[in-house]
Amino acid sequence: MIEALRKHRGDGRCYERRPDITAILLDLEGLSQERLVYRAQIRLKTDPQYLPSECLLHLIRKSKRDNSNQLFETLFRILMARVESAATLRSEIYRLPTGKMAITTFGIKVRDHVVDRFLARLIADRNGYDERLDYFEINFAHAIASLRSTAKAKAASEEKRYQPLAANDDEEVSAEVEKAAGAFDPFDTTKIDDGNYRFRLFAAIKKLPEKERHVVALLFKEYPIESNDPDKPSICKILGCVEKTVRNRRDRAFEKLKAALSEEQIDA
Incomplete structure (x- = not known):
């Protein structure tokens, strides 16, 4: 049975997962750990076996109740790689003269802020239950985008504070x-x-x-x-x-x- 989310909306209703996510989670019920890991490692979104990040997060949270540390560690690494990718602003990536790719200081600040905030929520949930993760099980991409927007504003504010722009054309x-x-x-x-x-x-x-x-x-x-x-x-x-x-x-x-x-x- 899939555990219901606990966070409440403004009108008192509990958060509910999207029907497509619920359907995938129901299909995962009863699968072996080996099979879950196999599906979690699929990176091609068009693959019918691909697991959305909402499902990965649910499995990670569920592994706590199942006392499955090995499954948690495997799925955790996969999900955090997705979080780091989603937190990286493509506009802040550039190519070095050597041909290698690098990321600007601003981009690093944004990425690290998002990763740190998400990780804090995951640790809190692992030690109990963090309702802030419930929305990530509903719309993971939008939840990460919200963290990223906050991170961009914070990084931009810091840059303005320590590196004021010149207003004079000359x-x-x-x-x-x-x-x-x-x-x-x-x-x-x-x-x-x-x-x-x-x-x-x-x-x-x-x-x-x-x-x-x-x-x-x-x-x-x-x-x-x-x-x-x-x-x-x-x-x-x-x-x-x-x-x-x-x-x-x-x-x-x-x-x-x-x-x-x-x-x-x-x-x-």
Whole structure:
């Protein structure tokens, strides 16, 4: 029998799992540990044997009642790998000159916050019952997204606190902003053809301050920032600004666009 969730909604009703999750859990009843582990290790979501994260979490919580430490440890590693993947902002991953992939400091802060908060809930549940995990059994992806949103706000607040951005066009932007701008191309040809991405990008551009918006618009039209050819138009000539001012406006604009476009679909 599948144990009911205990957390109550605002109207007094108990949380209930989705019908599709309940159906899978019923199919898992009576399976051996070996078979459960086999299914938990399947990574392809289109595989009919794939176990959603809601089901993995339920099995982990249930293993406590069954005194199955070995099953807990195996499923725990699989689920935490999914949590870490879902907590990692794809926009914060970049490629090093060596070819290896790395993640920005901001991305690490967000990922670690999500993992730590989820792990704290799991430990509390292991020692008793943590109702905060009940919603994860209903909609795991949305629950992780909520933790991630909080983590992003916290990390952004810390960056603003310790690395204030320059407001003067002629003042150097922070190293973090310059690095982020250099690693981010809002007009990436692999993305710009996607209608949804393009819609979100243009909506974000409209929200930029006027000076930054003008620079981005000219970059989109492929005008160079500066040109040695007196007959060739450049952004500096069109806007009547020195190169440093244009690059500062670009970097600030790209940082804002990156933040606006940073939400990725969660792979849970």
